[in-house]
Amino acid sequence: MFEEAATEFEAVHGTRPTGTWAAPGRVNLIGEHTDYNDGFVLPIALPHTTRVTARRRDDGRLRLFSAQGDGQVTELAVADLAPGSVAGWAGYPAGVLWALREAGHRVGGADLSFDSDVPTGAGLSSSAALECATAAALSDLYGLGLTAAELALLAQHAENAFVGVPCGAMDQMASACCTRGAALHLDTRTLQLRHVPLDLDAAGLCLLVIDTRVKHDLGDGAYAALRAGCERAAALLGLPALRDLAPPDLPAALGRLPAELGPLVRHVVGENLRVAEAVERLEEGDVAALGPILTAGHASLRDDFRVSCAETDLAVESAVRAGALGARMTGGGFGGSVIALVGTAALPQVEDGVRAAFRQAGFAAPVTFTAVPSPGTRRL
Numbered sequence: 001m002f003e004e005a006a007t008e009f010e011a012v013h014g015t016r017p018t019g020t021w022a023a024p025g026r027v028n029l030i031g032e033h034t035d036y037n038d039g040f041v042l043p044i045a046l047p048h049t050t051r052v053t054a055r056r057r058d059d060g061r062l063r064l065f066s067a068q069g070d071g072q073v074t075e076l077a078v079a080d081l082a083p084g085s086v087a088g089w090a091g092y093p094a095g096v097l098w099a100l101r102e103a104g105h106r107v108g109g110a111d112l113s114f115d116s117d118v119p120t121g122a123g124l125s126s127s128a129a130l131e132c133a134t135a136a137a138l139s140d141l142y143g144l145g146l147t148a149a150e151l152a153l154l155a156q157h158a159e160n161a162f163v164g165v166p167c168g169a170m171d172q173m174a175s176a177c178c179t180r181g182a183a184l185h186l187d188t189r190t191l192q193l194r195h196v197p198l199d200l201d202a203a204g205l206c207l208l209v210i211d212t213r214v215k216h217d218l219g220d221g222a223y224a225a226l227r228a229g230c231e232r233a234a235a236l237l238g239l240p241a242l243r244d245l246a247p248p249d250l251p252a253a254l255g256r257l258p259a260e261l262g263p264l265v266r267h268v269v270g271e272n273l274r275v276a277e278a279v280e281r282l283e284e285g286d287v288a289a290l291g292p293i294l295t296a297g298h299a300s301l302r303d304d305f306r307v308s309c310a311e312t313d314l315a316v317e318s319a320v321r322a323g324a325l326g327a328r329m330t331g332g333g334f335g336g337s338v339i340a341l342v343g344t345a346a347l348p349q350v351e352d353g354v355r356a357a358f359r360q361a362g363f364a365a366p367v368t369f370t371a372v373p374s375p376g377t378r379r380l
């Protein structure tokens with residue numbers, strides 16, 4: 001596989017590459033809109049990855065090519081990189097290089113060629129995969145020896161400060177730190193993490209991913225507004241973050257908050273509890289018990305946090321109606337993907353049920369695939 005990538009790299013950059021690095025997309029099992037509230041998340045890495053074949057350059061140039069792009073090489077001067085200066089997909093890898101230099105790492109130019117099978121715009125963290133693959137390649141090419149978590153935080157900083165998306169740390173931590181056969185239980189405040197074994201096959205279950213193929217434009221501004229709302233609620237309650245609101249104190253807290261902030265707080269408190277419960281069930285080996293936790297999480301995102309939409313609601317409802325043990329939207333929301341926990345024997349009927357419901361509603365056919373917990377960022 002490297003030979004194939006190396007030949008393509010040579011055709012684009014005119015030189016032999018040093019290696020190929022891969023970083024996966026993710027689905028989050030539970031713990032949505034908790035990461036920027038210092039809370040808990042439980043993602044798995046997807047088998048889908050973004051690969052970067054790379055070589056360092058000593059002339060201060062960054063050359064970027066994507067097999068999914070327009071066939072052109074984007075060439076940038078490393079010294080000129082500044083937040084907001086690079087539009088489109090190239091902003092993510094350029095941002096990572098910028099973030100490394102901002103953090104004081106001595107990183108110069110590089111030739112980078114990307115190829116990816118992570119669906120884009122599907123809420124499956126294709127941007128985190130792009131960032132983490134770049135960070136891993138540059139760390140190795142320049143001998144930085146960064147840990148997976150360090151790569152993830154640099155990638156998140158690139159997305160926050162260079163691209164301008166105020167995301168939390170979940171997606172990059174998932175892409176960098178997940179392991180095969182396990183979900184990643186992450187405390188986003190302390191970054192303490194635990195790999196919780198998840199063997200779907202042994203439990204006779206599969207995780208169906210339903211990409212609704214819709215992305216509603218309001219998503220970007222709405223995400224920032226929701227984050228600001230959560231931070232305002234924490235400030236009004238005199239707490240460092242909503243993670244610090246103990247569940248028994250929720251009713252009193254709701255009484256002290258303006259009406260529009262209450263449901264956000266209720267979601268975050270309930271969602272952190274759902275993560276804890278999911279981890280407990282998994283540790284007992286009761287994978288099927290995740291089902292109702294997923295569906296409860298979706299109801300909270302739909303009714304309280306209000307980040308679902310007609311397509312994701314229908315995917316959840318129709319999957320459960322057709323026999324899924326539970327389902328929820330995953331990721332930021334306003335479209336994107338739904339996950340459903342399904343008994344292996346029921347998989348065809350659930351897929352058919354969802355497809356039929358989408359047809360009846362006049363929605364475009366969703367793309368579906370099953371996912372197993374896959375490895376995080378690595379050199380191939």
Ligand code: GLA
Nearest residue numbers: 032033167168169170331332
């Ligand atoms: C997006 C962000 C993450 C997280 C989720 C919601 O995926 O990038 O940081 O906030 O939304 O859980």
